[in-house]
Amino acid sequence: MKQWYEELFTNYVEKYENESFTQGTMGEVDFIESEINHDKSSKILDVGCGTGRHAIELSKRGYHVTGVDLSENMLNRAREKASMAGVEIDFRLGDARSLPFEGEFDLVIMLCEGAFPLMETDEMNFQILESAARSLNNNGKLIFTTLNGLYPLFHSVKDFINANSNYSTNRENTFDLMTFRDKYQLETEDDDGNKMTLNCNERYYVPSEITWLLKSLGFNEIDIYGCKLGEFSRDNPLTTEDFEILVIAEY
Incomplete structure (x- = not known):
């Protein structure tokens, strides 16, 4: 049986690319570049790469990028876009919990909830972090975004999602204070x-x-830090107003 995120991304390429939360690529890549000191020799792994927006932009700027995603449909679109952009990227079908890499990368990115924290158990989410950590070399850096547990204590997640998605409606929302899990029904349409x-x-x-x-x-x-669309920065302190957290981790 497919999980909800597998069902959603089976045929959701065009709608995904037009969502408001995918529109901050340039500023986000500017930040990633600054975090690796614009070192073009850096090997970068994009986990949950989707249609490749970060991977392609980084590759256009001269970096060696590998992208991994669970959705063949999203990867096919990523390959099309990379070809149109004239860049070569190793896009692979794979599960973020069991990445086949060991100490190969200078940087791992997981942005816009591409993998973490969508898993149905905390243990599975932790496996993603383990897998990302294992993929890094001894001087590697991990940059990822995740959902801010402080936000639902002060705001309605349902209202936020409904106000910020072009194509989906969030219903039957329940946020559990004991587990910090948000369960809801998402009503949407696929690309057809x-x-x-x-x-x-x-x-x-x-x-x-x-x-x-x-x-x-x-x-x-x-x-x-607080995570602002297209404006990742170390100057953004995390507050209860931030829907997402920006995390930067180094050995």
Whole structure:
């Protein structure tokens, strides 16, 4: 049986690319470049790369990028776009929990909830972090975004999603204070206009949890900031107004 995120991305390429949350690529890549000091020799792994927006832009700027995603449909679109952009990227079908890499990359990115924290258990989410950490070399850096557990304590997640998605409606929303999981029904249409009702389950994280998880994987330096679309910056302190957290971890 497919999980909700597998169902959603089976045929959701065009709608995904027109969602408001995918429109900040240039500024986000500017930030990623600054975090690796514009070192073109850096090998970068994009986990949950989707249709390749970050991977392609990084490749256009001269970086060696590998992209991994669970959706063949999204990867096919990524390959098309890379070909049109005249760049070569190793796009692979794969599960973020069991990446086949060991110490190969200078940087791993997981942006816009491409993989973490969509898994149905905390253990599965942790496997993604383990897998990403294992893919890094000894001087590697991990940059990812995740859902901010402070946000639902002060705001309605349902209202936020309904206000920020062009194609989907969030219904029957329940945020569980004991697990920090948000369960809801997502009503949307695929690229062919077929209606879908998906039972979604997403995990929100508070900063202290993220820090503890990453320290348990050997990261020494962990910085957490507010995440602003297209404007990733170390100058954005995390607040209860941020829907997402930006995490930067180094050994």
